[in-house]
Amino acid sequence: MSDTNPIRKRDRFLRMIRLLRRFRTADLPLTYRRNRVELFADGAEMFSALYAELRAARRFILAEYYMIHDDRTGAAFSGELVAAVRRGVRVFLIYDYVGSIDTPASFFDRLARQGIEVTPFNVPSFQRGLHWFDRRSHRKMTIIDGTRAFLGGFNIGDEYAGLAEGARRFHDLGFRIAGSAVGELVRIFTKAWLIERGETLPLPPVDSTADRGAPAEARGNVTIISGGPHQLRSAIGGAFFVSIASASEEIAVATPYFIPGPRLLRSLMRASRRGVRVRLLLPAESDVPLVQLLGRSYYGPLLKNGVEVHELEREILHAKVMLIDGGRTVVGSANLDQRSFHRNFEINLIVDDPAFSGQVEAVLRNDFTDSRRITLDDHERRGLLVRLLERLIEPFGWFL
Numbered sequence: 001m002s003d004t005n006p007i008r009k010r011d012r013f014l015r016m017i018r019l020l021r022r023f024r025t026a027d028l029p030l031t032y033r034r035n036r037v038e039l040f041a042d043g044a045e046m047f048s049a050l051y052a053e054l055r056a057a058r059r060f061i062l063a064e065y066y067m068i069h070d071d072r073t074g075a076a077f078s079g080e081l082v083a084a085v086r087r088g089v090r091v092f093l094i095y096d097y098v099g100s101i102d103t104p105a106s107f108f109d110r111l112a113r114q115g116i117e118v119t120p121f122n123v124p125s126f127q128r129g130l131h132w133f134d135r136r137s138h139r140k141m142t143i144i145d146g147t148r149a150f151l152g153g154f155n156i157g158d159e160y161a162g163l164a165e166g167a168r169r170f171h172d173l174g175f176r177i178a179g180s181a182v183g184e185l186v187r188i189f190t191k192a193w194l195i196e197r198g199e200t201l202p203l204p205p206v207d208s209t210a211d212r213g214a215p216a217e218a219r220g221n222v223t224i225i226s227g228g229p230h231q232l233r234s235a236i237g238g239a240f241f242v243s244i245a246s247a248s249e250e251i252a253v254a255t256p257y258f259i260p261g262p263r264l265l266r267s268l269m270r271a272s273r274r275g276v277r278v279r280l281l282l283p284a285e286s287d288v289p290l291v292q293l294l295g296r297s298y299y300g301p302l303l304k305n306g307v308e309v310h311e312l313e314r315e316i317l318h319a320k321v322m323l324i325d326g327g328r329t330v331v332g333s334a335n336l337d338q339r340s341f342h343r344n345f346e347i348n349l350i351v352d353d354p355a356f357s358g359q360v361e362a363v364l365r366n367d368f369t370d371s372r373r374i375t376l377d378d379h380e381r382r383g384l385l386v387r388l389l390e391r392l393i394e395p396f397g398w399f400l
Helices: 006-022 043-056 072-086 105-113 182-197 235-246 261-273 289-296 299-304 338-342 354-369 376-380 384-399
Strands: 031-040 060-065 090-096 117-121 140-144 148-152 174-179 220-227 250-254 277-283 308-312 321-324 328-332 344-352 371-374
Touching: 031 043, 031 354, 043 072, 043 140, 043 148, 043 174, 060 072, 060 182, 072 090, 072 105, 090 182, 105 117, 117 182, 140 182, 148 182, 148 328, 174 182, 174 220, 182 220, 182 344, 220 235, 235 261, 235 321, 235 328, 235 338, 235 344, 250 354, 261 277, 261 299, 277 289, 277 354, 289 384, 299 308, 299 376, 321 354, 328 354, 338 344, 354 371
Parallel strands: 060 090, 090 117, 250 277, 277 308
Antiparallel strands: 031 174, 031 220, 060 140, 140 148, 148 174, 220 344, 250 321, 308 371, 321 328, 328 344
């Protein structure tokens, strides 16, 4: 998959940025240089690194999560936040109200009593109008001292941390970033806090001369894509479209929820027809069966146009990543579905870094090896009942 020619990789990155400008929104994404980005494909390693950074926090911690469970992982995470408050660190936590609906309110009340400043995102009400009713914060992000951050697909729960049993284990990806891009993540969190609380985030001042968390040899270029329902044109969707359009050799995608819509479907098929190898990694079993049922209805046109479809069987796939030509990665919280494009607040990063791309490539290589490739014959042998159910739920794809 890898292309080691640095000139070609530079040219592709510049071409992608030019394409991205064609999809510009009010907040044109900027590229930040000199970042170190490290991948975590194992929940235990991800949370171990996260806890270590939380213990090292000295000024502030900003955390925003779609789902926080009241289980062993939730207890460990909240315990680290409480310990940080006792050291004098300011801690601000946003959790999505609907995403964390199964978590008792007493869990968050205890955190507030311990000095953590907690706010739920978009508590359902009719004050903002029906169009705002199902808008969710789907981000998964922790920022420490404005110098390093953790992002990706990991929510706070045992199934993500590798503590759940058997079929409940999720296969996910997360990453740590240190460097110049973290300041933009602080700005994004601050904006979300303002939306919910109607007040400016009272952050302690950050010493601009302090170590920004990335060593001198860090060379990763990072473009941050922040998306939400307030945008007239989806920044998240646009970043996927231009990345697909910029590919010349290979596109490898892993996503747990696949409801692409006609435009993304055409983009993938168009790439395949122009000679790009397109591979999709999707779940064999899903925690949202209706979404999986509808997602499989798209297999036919994809397979007929040369797109490879694989299903991961060993765990529940929850990773969200796209690797372009083995050298550029789109990774974060967004799925390839209409909810992520238009109704959720999401955050993705486009990372141009050979070391990070190599880590992603190694994980995807193993995942594709361990998956089952779906053929057109396999797909067309599905029963009449399945086809009927696909037709029945298709009109509701926008809301899933």
